[in-house]
Amino acid sequence: MAGYEGKTFKWVGTRPIRPDGVDKVTGRANYGADMNLPGQLTGRILRSPHAHAKIVSIDTSKAEKLTGVKAVITGKDFPDMHNGVMPGDEGVNFHHLSSNIMAKHKVLYDGHAVAAVAATSAAIAEEALSLIDVKYEILPHVIDVDLSMQPDAPLLHDDIFTSGVNPKPEKPSNVVQRIQMQLGDPDAAFKDADVIVERSFKTKAVHQGYIEPHAAVAEWSEDGQCRIWCSSQGHFMIRTLTARLLKMEAAQIRVMPAEIGGGFGGKTIIFIEPTAVLLARKAKRPVRVVMSRDEVFRGSGPAPATSIDVKIGAKKDGTLVAATGEFRYQAGAFPGSPVGPACMAAFGPYALTHVRATGYEAVTNRPLCYSYRAPGAPLSSFAVESVLDEIAQKLDMDPMEIRIKNGSKEGTQMVYGPKLKAVGNLECLKAIQSHPINKIPLGPNQGRGLAAGFWFNLGGQSSAVVNIAEDGTATIMTGSPDIGGSRASMALMAAEVLGIDYSKVRPIVGDTSAVGFCEITHGSRVTFATGMAIIQASEDIVLQCRQRVAKMWEVDVDAVKWEDGHALPAGANAGDQKPLSLAQIAGKAARTGGPLVGSAAINAGGAGPAFGVHICDVEVDPETGHVTVLRYVAAQDAGKAIHPSYVEGQIQGGVAQGVGWALNEEYIYGEDGRLQNSGFLDYRIPVASDLPMIDAIILEVPNPGHPFGVRGVGEVPIVPPLGAIANAVARATGVRMTDLPLTPPKILAAIDAAK
Amino acid sequence: MSGFQYEAPVSVDEAVGLLAGAKGLAKVLAGGTDLLVQLRTGAVQPDMVVDVKRIDELRQISGNAASGFVIGAAVSGSEIGEHAALVKAWPGVVEGMELIGSTQIQGRATPGGNLCNASPAGDCTPGLVAAGAICVVAGPKGRREIPVEQVPVGPGKTSLAKGEFVVALKLPPRAKNSGDAYLRMIPRTEMDIAIVGAGVDLTLDASGTCTHARVALGAVAPTVLLVDAAAKALIGSKIDDAALAKLAAAASAACKPISDKRGTIEYRTKVAGVLARRAAVIARDRARSNG
Incomplete structure (x- = not known):
């Protein structure tokens, strides 16, 4: 590898127009749903209206007889994946994956796919769905992660035995795993603390909110070759998983990547492609399956709801002496919750000698919980940053000072194993410390919030x-x-x-x-x-x-x-x-x-960890609980920004999503276990006018593991916003809130309760 | 979405004939910003859709402040927002209409549609109720006029009989020193649905004493509420802090909300008073500068 240290770059670091830009703004670019093949059929998926139910029977005969219907499939059309994980599968449980794509004997969430049809028009396909007669036997359900972990909770699977506990359990449970990472002896070290803050937090599930719904077109040739056009974050992943799930050979499948209208982690796993492939094989015609927005919310892979306890102890001078966190992360109906990364990232910005992160993952009657931008980290970081802010308040200390004093840096031992090489945490903290925002006086009902974030990168x-x-x-x-x-x-x-x-x-x-x-x-x-x-x-x-x-x-x-x-x-x-x-x-x-x-x-190898430090000003209407974000500044170490505009775009995008997560986004379930807000009217992602200009500051501490010094920039920007907003709201209102999102009704109730 | 008969009549009589003669469910299509969504989700499955946008009378704003404006039921939000005389006389009515949806939606959304969709949270309705607007309804028995608050009778339900539809909304002649305002509470800044809405219309005399007031609340009951007690708190006062506090208390007391995914009973009840008070202040200030 050539050494580029100290080299003056001619192209790297400039801001030319992106090669895909013109086609995107003129509408010429082809996204997942834009593919049209001769003879193409419309595929539609029938989804469960119940949170948890046994499938007694599925009668598709009426749908099959409808003129224009060319294929109907159910879970029985998918090959049996046996139970559990196969050797070489790297932890992928294909039985679970297949059962999520099409339910086998039980439906496990509102929106779980139970059947699919391919027809000559969308109207016929929809009529066919209404003709499929599914008889359910409704079972008790569980949505909340803490309730799911109770011994008497409704059991989702009989093949999940909690891993990571001793002795190995003999009874199946909703708790998928327990993990723990520790440095030193935090329990003993808390005795040296002058101040200890311990708080419990709850957060709601959120969706990545990508604008483009999942879409796939599948076509078979007479010689058994299969082609798939789809939008995903990995067409090789689509090929591998389709081949495994349908017992095909990888080279038999050719996957064409469409332009992607947003993914944010939500398109790193497979949902509809095997269904399109099976429909196309049965119909002997190309089939296009496009999810509706309702289906995206109910049947893709949102980020988890959580329940978290964090305890941090500090000396009077602000030195952190010990920290522990228990992170209980909801999985969806199948394992896949990012509690591991959450534990790794929680305390990342701080050099701690005595620290322990314990994680639990529990299945619930919700859609598959999957990746969303720095998976798991925004939530564990929110809890840690909230507690740290409260410690600073108790010590009457500048929240920046306590973070710089304890900031992780080159040589810091991380709780998950490695020692940090050159990183930009302190540089980011100092860039925010010297930013002019700190000099702007705050008015009544206004507060300034600070948070740091870490992501290890891959x-x-x-x-x-x-x-x-x-x-x-x-x-x-x-x-x-x-x-x-x-x-x-x-x-x-x-x-x-x-x-x-x-x-x-x-x-x-x-x-x-x-x-x-x-x-x-x-x-x-x-x-x-x-x-x-x-x-x-x-x-x-x-x-x-x-x-x-x-x-x-x-x-x-x-x-x-x-x-x-x-x-x-x-x-x-x-x-x-x-x-x-x-x-x-x-x-x-x-x-x-x-x-x-x-x-x-x-x-x-050699991915360099990323750090980001965010500061924001908010104003809270004390009579309505409405939050206005007045100012937002984010500093981040990019290692080397190859195209600075797109690094800034990543920072601004992460902040926008994080602000939505902090303030208004949430999966709302009724008592019946059904999702009540499967659309953008009542699932509130921020609109442009909800956000101030987000000032993005790029710092460049080169990653020694890359020839140009690059470190990943896409994920860490969504880690600090939840804590930064929550800390700003706490300081604006004088009330520390521990439940996200911070909706106006919740804030007003908290303000009134504190009076 | 299943099939249906689509008709686009060019006269009121023709529309009445189609609606009255329709077999099964007939829906009126104005801007379509509610109806098309309901069709797509399968929430309504009509047998006939009657598009009223080609009827000239429904697409016009006529009259003036002194004589009273008549707003065709299918005039779009952007057309209302661009009507300078209407904006000057009835800024509260106009801002209620303009809060609906995005710029694109504004090109389609109509006051008649918002009223007849009969959502308790519809943004256009509280301002019209506060203004004392009269609804012109055409039907098989000819035309009738009813106060706008009598059109919705519950969520998604109106008092209109089979064959009837809304032709226009009539605003009363505008007195000197009058002002109106509409405010809503949404978690975001736009593109959202009201958790609470409050419309206030009032008139002052030369001394600044309130001689006329109407207060309407949205999203706090099955229909938009006209709150007489809140209006009485203003009438006879200079709309000072004491009167405003009484207004807020009366508005909160009138609420009969539900708790749902958008807000709690406690939240809606309290914020209804807050918004009514804030809207009254804006209406008062507009009245003072509108001599």
Whole structure:
């Protein structure tokens, strides 16, 4: 790997227009639902109206007889996945996954799929759904995580035995796992504290709120080859899971990535593609399945509700002496809650000698709980940041001072194992400390809130291909769906290494049969890991060019160097050769060895953790409980911002979603266990006028694990907002609230109760 | 969404004939911002939809402040918002209409539709009730006029008989020194549904004493409430703090709300008083500057 430390970048760090931008703003870009094939049918899914029920029978005969209906499927059409996890499955329970896509013997949540039809029109498909007769035997349900963990709670599965407890339980339970991470002896260390704050918190489930509903088109050829067009955060994931769930071979399936209209973690798992594939096989025609918004809320993978206890002890001077947290995270109907990452990230911004994070995951009668941007971390961070803020108040200490005093930095031992390398936590804290927002005087009913956040970031497997055309322009291809401007970043990194203009590089996302394997776009990994693959594939091209030129000049390859897109003599010994451009070399490629194709396939380690520090001002209407966010500033360490505008976009987007999470977003269930707000009217994501301009500050503490110093930036921005908003509201009202979201009715009730 | 017969008559009589003769459920389509959503979700499954937007009378604003405005039932929110004389005379009525939905929705949403959707939380209705608007209803027996508050009789239900539909809304002649206002409580800043709404219309005499007032509350009962006790708290006062406190108490006392996913009984009851008081202050200040 070439060393770029101290190098002046020509392209990296600039802000050109994104390559996918024009097609998106003109409407030309094709999203998941835009695919249309000749003879295509409309697929629709019948969903359970009950939170928990035994399926007594499903009679599809009337639907099958309806003119225009070409296929009807139920859980029986899906291959039996046996029970449990198979060797090599890396923890994926295919029985659970298959049962979530189409219910087998029980429905486990309002919205659980029970049958699907393919018909010649949407109206016929919907009529067919109404003709399917499902007989249910309703069972008691459980929605709340604390209730689900009770011994007498309605049991969802008979094959879940709590892992991580000793002795191993003999009875099945809703509690999937108990995990624990510890440093030192916090129980003993609390004795040294001058002040201890211990609080319990509850938060509600929220949805990622991506604008594009899940959509997939499936088509079979007569020779048994299958093609899928869909929008996801990983078309290789779609291929792998479809193949496993339907007992097909991976190479039999070709998955074409559509443009993606938002994912935020919610499109890192499979929901509808196997259904579309089975319908298409049965109907012998292409089938398109598109979820409605109601289906997205009821039947995709929202983030969990939680119940959390956090206890922190400090000395009078603000030194933190011990901290513990118990994080009880709701899973949906099947395991998958991100309680592990929640425990890892909870105390991340602080250097603690005595700390323990304990996590529980429990299944509930809700849709599959899955990833949402820094999965699990915003909630555990909210609890920790709230308690820390209260400690600062009790010590009459500046909330910034206590965070800087205890801030984690290079060399800090993390509770989940590693020691930190170079990170930007203190830099972010100090950037916020010196920001002019601190000088703005607060008016009546206004409060200022501060919070820090941590996310470890991921690396992982990525492939990239760089193809040089005969005129020296480059097409670069990866298999990483672009959910945040990554194509622009890939093109900038390739342009930097190749030494050609950004406009000469066309980045594309290749399908599963066109490019090597790439893991899903998650964990803030793409600009880091897939970017590293692009850098290496571009370096491969540079090396090949030097080899071709060495051949032309009849010198050793070491005698040819690469600068600014040209091959040059490395020194006087190489002779008096004129520089050759990439275009000149490419034009002679046929005579020097054939096409110039660079590639790289890597498993990237060395992902650098990300830190962010947020400060915000709010005003609370004391008579209505309404919160107005007046100002918001977020500082974040990007390592190296390849395209600063899209880093700022990630920061602003994370903040916007976090503000919604803090103030108004929640899954609301009735006594009957049914979701009451499966639409954007009563599921309140922020609208533009709810937010102030979000001031994003990028800091660059290079990640030693990446050639350009890149660290992931997409997830950590959603970690601090919940705590920052809650702390601001607490300071504006004088009332510390521990239940999210902070809706106007809840705030007003808390203000009135405190009077 | 199942199939239905779609009709787009060009006269009131033709529309009445279609609605009166319809077999099964007939729905009137004005802007469609409620009806189309209900069709899509399957909440209503009509046999006939009668689009009234091609009837000229329903698409006009006529009259003036002195004689009284007549607003066609299918005039859009943006057209109302751009009518300078109407905005000047009845800012509260206009702001209620303009709070509905986004810019795009404003191009379609209508006061007649909002009224006949009969949601207790409809934003246009409290302002119209406070204004003392009269609803012109056409039907098989000809035309009749009823106070606007008598149109909704419960959530989703109106007093209109089969074959009847709303043609226009008549605002009374505007007295000097009058002002109105509408406020609603929503968790967000826009694109939301009222947890509580409050409309106030009032008139002052030369000394600044309130001679006329009407107070209407939304989303705190099965229909929009016209609260006489709240109006009485203002009439005869200079709309000072004492009168405003009495108004707030009377407004809260009149509430008969439910607890639901949008708000609790306690919250709605308290905030109804707060919003009525704040709306009265805005209406008073508008009346003072509207001599």
